[in-house]
Amino acid sequence: MLDRIIGPRRTRQFQRLLRNGKVTLLCLVLTIVVLRGNLGAGKFGTPEQDFKEIRDTFYQYRGKRTEPRRVLEELQTTIETTSSAETTNNYAEFDINKLFVDEEDDVKKNPNEPYSIGPKISDWDEQRGEWLKQNPNFPNFVNPNKPRVLLVTGSSPKPCENPVGDHYLLKSIKNKIDYCRIHGIEIFYNMALLDAEMAGFWAKLPLIRKLLLSHPEVEFLWWMDSDAMFTDMAFEVPWERYKDRNLVMHGWNEMVYDQKNWIGLNTGSFLLRNCQWSLDLIDVWAPMGPKGKIRDEAGKLLTRELKDRPVFEADDQSAMVWILASQKDRWANKVYLENHYYLHGYWGILVDRYEEMIASYHPGLGDHRWPLVTHFVGCKPCGKFGDYPVERCLKQMDRAFNFGDNQILQMYGFTHKSLASRRVKPTRNDSSNPLEVKDELGLLHPAYKAVKVSSS
Amino acid sequence: MGQEGAQKRGTSTLPTSTTANGGSRSGRSLRGNRQIHKTLNNIKITILCGLVTILVLRGTIGFGSLSSDNDLENQAIIEETNRILAEIRSDKDPDDPEDDQNQPTVNLNDTYTLGAKISNWDEERSLWLSRNQDFPNSVNGKARILLVTGSPPGPCDNAIGDHYLLKSIKNKIDYCRIHGIEIVYNMAHLDKELSGYWAKLPLIRRLMLSHPEVEWIWWMDSDALFTDMVFELPLSKYKDHNMVIHGYPDLLFNQKSWIALNTGSFLFRNCQWSLDLLDDWAPMGPKGVVREEAGKVLTANLKGRPAFEADDQSALIYLLITKTEWMSKVFVENSYFLHGYWAGLVDRYEEMMEKYHPGLGDERWPFVTHFVGCKPCGSYGDYPVQRCLSSMERAFNFADNQVLKLYGFRHRGLLSPKIKRIRNETATPLQNVDEFDIRHSAQGSSN
Numbered sequence: 026m027l028d029r030i031i032g033p034r035r036t037r038q039f040q041r042l043l044r045n046g047k048v049t050l051l052c053l054v055l056t057i058v059v060l061r062g063n064l065g066a067g068k069f070g071t072p073e074q075d076f077k078e079i080r081d082t083f084y085q086y087r088g089k090r091t092e093p094r095r096v097l098e099e100l101q102t103t104i105e106t107t108s109s110a111e112t113t114n115n116y117a118e119f120d121i122n123k124l125f126v127d128e129e130d131d132v133k134k135n136p137n138e139p140y141s142i143g144p145k146i147s148d149w150d151e152q153r154g155e156w157l158k159q160n161p162n163f164p165n166f167v168n169p170n171k172p173r174v175l176l177v178t179g180s181s182p183k184p185c186e187n188p189v190g191d192h193y194l195l196k197s198i199k200n201k202i203d204y205c206r207i208h209g210i211e212i213f214y215n216m217a218l219l220d221a222e223m224a225g226f227w228a229k230l231p232l233i234r235k236l237l238l239s240h241p242e243v244e245f246l247w248w249m250d251s252d253a254m255f256t257d258m259a260f261e262v263p264w265e266r267y268k269d270r271n272l273v274m275h276g277w278n279e280m281v282y283d284q285k286n287w288i289g290l291n292t293g294s295f296l297l298r299n300c301q302w303s304l305d306l307i308d309v310w311a312p313m314g315p316k317g318k319i320r321d322e323a324g325k326l327l328t329r330e331l332k333d334r335p336v337f338e339a340d341d342q343s344a345m346v347w348i349l350a351s352q353k354d355r356w357a358n359k360v361y362l363e364n365h366y367y368l369h370g371y372w373g374i375l376v377d378r379y380e381e382m383i384a385s386y387h388p389g390l391g392d393h394r395w396p397l398v399t400h401f402v403g404c405k406p407c408g409k410f411g412d413y414p415v416e417r418c419l420k421q422m423d424r425a426f427n428f429g430d431n432q433i434l435q436m437y438g439f440t441h442k443s444l445a446s447r448r449v450k451p452t453r454n455d456s457s458n459p460l461e462v463k464d465e466l467g468l469l470h471p472a473y474k475a476v477k478v479s480s481s
Numbered sequence: 482m483g484q485e486g487a488q489k490r491g492t493s494t495l496p497t498s499t500t501a502n503g504g505s506r507s508g509r510s511l512r513g514n515r516q517i518h519k520t521l522n523n524i525k526i527t528i529l530c531g532l533v534t535i536l537v538l539r540g541t542i543g544f545g546s547l548s549s550d551n552d553l554e555n556q557a558i559i560e561e562t563n564r565i566l567a568e569i570r571s572d573k574d575p576d577d578p579e580d581d582q583n584q585p586t587v588n589l590n591d592t593y594t595l596g597a598k599i600s601n602w603d604e605e606r607s608l609w610l611s612r613n614q615d616f617p618n619s620v621n622g623k624a625r626i627l628l629v630t631g632s633p634p635g636p637c638d639n640a641i642g643d644h645y646l647l648k649s650i651k652n653k654i655d656y657c658r659i660h661g662i663e664i665v666y667n668m669a670h671l672d673k674e675l676s677g678y679w680a681k682l683p684l685i686r687r688l689m690l691s692h693p694e695v696e697w698i699w700w701m702d703s704d705a706l707f708t709d710m711v712f713e714l715p716l717s718k719y720k721d722h723n724m725v726i727h728g729y730p731d732l733l734f735n736q737k738s739w740i741a742l743n744t745g746s747f748l749f750r751n752c753q754w755s756l757d758l759l760d761d762w763a764p765m766g767p768k769g770v771v772r773e774e775a776g777k778v779l780t781a782n783l784k785g786r787p788a789f790e791a792d793d794q795s796a797l798i799y800l801l802i803t804k805t806e807w808m809s810k811v812f813v814e815n816s817y818f819l820h821g822y823w824a825g826l827v828d829r830y831e832e833m834m835e836k837y838h839p840g841l842g843d844e845r846w847p848f849v850t851h852f853v854g855c856k857p858c859g860s861y862g863d864y865p866v867q868r869c870l871s872s873m874e875r876a877f878n879f880a881d882n883q884v885l886k887l888y889g890f891r892h893r894g895l896l897s898p899k900i901k902r903i904r905n906e907t908a909t910p911l912q913n914v915d916e917f918d919i920r921h922s923a924q925g926s927s928n
Contacts, residue, residue: 055533062540112865116639116857119866124874128894129901144908156911162621163920182898184644191643192636198650199666206665211658214651217885217900235888238910239918416565434669437687447634449669457597459690460609469691475615 121184140222142231142311149301153241163242167209171473172244172264176205177236179215180251180407190407196426197251203433204255209474226341227314234307237299250293253400254425258432259466260391261473267361271298275369276362285350287334290362291369292342293400302359309348313339366391372401376421379428379444388432388466399425436469593674593767595686595759602753606693616694624696624716628657629688631667632703642858648877649703655884656707659919678793679766686759689751702745705851706876710883711919712842722812723750727820730813737802739786743820744794745851754810765796817842820851827872830879830895839883850876871896887917
């Protein structure tokens, strides 16, 4: 047909041109596709994304994606916010975060004002001494060798992001209630953020200061993280050892003072005496805490100055190492870095050995043979992201809980069927003379709980 | 297609300059050659294109399966997460052998017993107390009380339940710290037969027998919250009684109502009488046929009781109205809310804060607000969830305000988890301690 218009030779040229053109176009298209596949094309995406989009439109009901395996998220479809939520009797349908109502706004702080944890007090020892004299009903020593201790712990007033996080917080506080009941220690469970600037791990500082000042009858304040559990119910802290010290933490002198290692001590479980020295220490400790620029800058300083510290905002533990190492002359003589028993015991090296401990040792030792405290650092059961696999953390927390609980249950003649089991079984027959049954560990009526028989 | 077209045209037109071998051969072999060449060319191009397509597809989408490696991993994570959650939530025990096989068949003629019969507990106990003077049954003039509460050993059916269990125990810890009461939080099923609400019976018995120094055992449900942090139990009122329980005598004796008493918060003296009562109370409890049948008896005899298995509260009411000799030592208390039914109280908290003050314990400022029927640990309650949870949050904050007062804070509203200052910080905090610490005012009033 083209022959008649252009002429045969021209036709052939034209056809050749067409052929070449087609080949060129084809090669161009292939090139673009291959390049797009390998390099991407910005907002035009990659074939992989195309494929995902196509697949997603088909698989709408697959549920939310999870992050890497440390995330434990409830896989539910998005909660229907219909009016039926108001009248439903089904707890699974309710979104708890819609419940909270703040009736007043946050108090706006003047950004130019330097942070202060509270008005400076310089005569606390005198004030407190006077108060104790005037209030003999609130002695600071319950026995000649036993100071009055307040165990302080806490968690967020809002539900955990992890659906089983609150359950583990509950088990943890039960564990602490048991230990403290046996040892005559009071508990303060905090669920209030006293100072919005000192949020996160720093929240303990304003709380501790407030409690020291509000409870002059308390001689020692024992801070304990919510992810730490007692695993030796029979071990009594050797208070006599600390009669000249004001701060007791688990750690090693060389690691703190010589190496400046950021994990040379642990602030997840420590004892602080109620005195002027402690208030001064808190005043020096707090300035790295206020969130925002101060905390970030402080974090950089700490990473620079301390050994092995990763890069992140300032935390109270690193700040403590820094203070002790750099102001050794001022503080070190009243600080006791305890490592003869596990005032804090890193869980990773302890939890697999529980069966071995049961076979070879007995409660009351508090050290590597039978740790006083097993501290699940890094597990973060209340949050979505931890540093360790979820299954290991939760299973081991169950085991540690049962390990401690067995010591409580044995008082009443029971024990868990195994360290992984929630079920209990009796260990002895029910006796018609219950008071003659031997209390193996001596936890029912221990000596340190005996009431001073007053002569008045 | 283009090639085929060219081929067609090639065969129909005169030989073109592309066929180089051209003119010397015969037309037929020329055409055959050309066809072979063209076919070969086409095949080459097809194979090339095919290879390129496969390469490109492989690079972008993956080889073989439809999902990428990353996605497979995600799939595995989702399944693992679900499995962990399900395993934690279920009561299944990997190490537990099948319990039912080990259980001897229950002989219905045997009366269930809580434990070995004890007949001389009062003597045993006073002997023990006299030998152990450093564990007296009263401290600083106050009888020693042990508060007992608990919850199931596994996680609740939903996360909200565990959160409110946590808030509830914090509430109890606060009250008990202020009033010098010890707490036992139970998470173990001591007796398989007496499960559910009946589990408190073997627990109370066990604790009584192990702690002779305890004078009063105070059972409190996990869904009951203290809302008056100042109020103290008027124990002197009960010196001739062995059990203190909230209720209404009229409802109990005249109407025989199944809610005449409430076993969500009651006290038992540690004595022989209590052990005997527990022994008389327990027989309706063993799960299975016994409990079902007992439930029918109770529904038939108590006013307003729906049909369900026997519960400890109905059983106690039935016991007390049929064996009235027990009543001589039971104090039915209603002058303050040892148990306060939540529905009538929670909306009035603001009014209470305006008009009254803590320490009253009654309808003006309830001692205990008990969230019967809410069942936050289960999946379904008897009331709308929104109402239950907001009321529990309000009650919790109402009580927490009384605790935080010493520290100079209170909640920003009864539904707010955030707090605000009500007193400035001072360099002489001890004045505030004397003024606001509940323990000091309690001590002062008793002096």
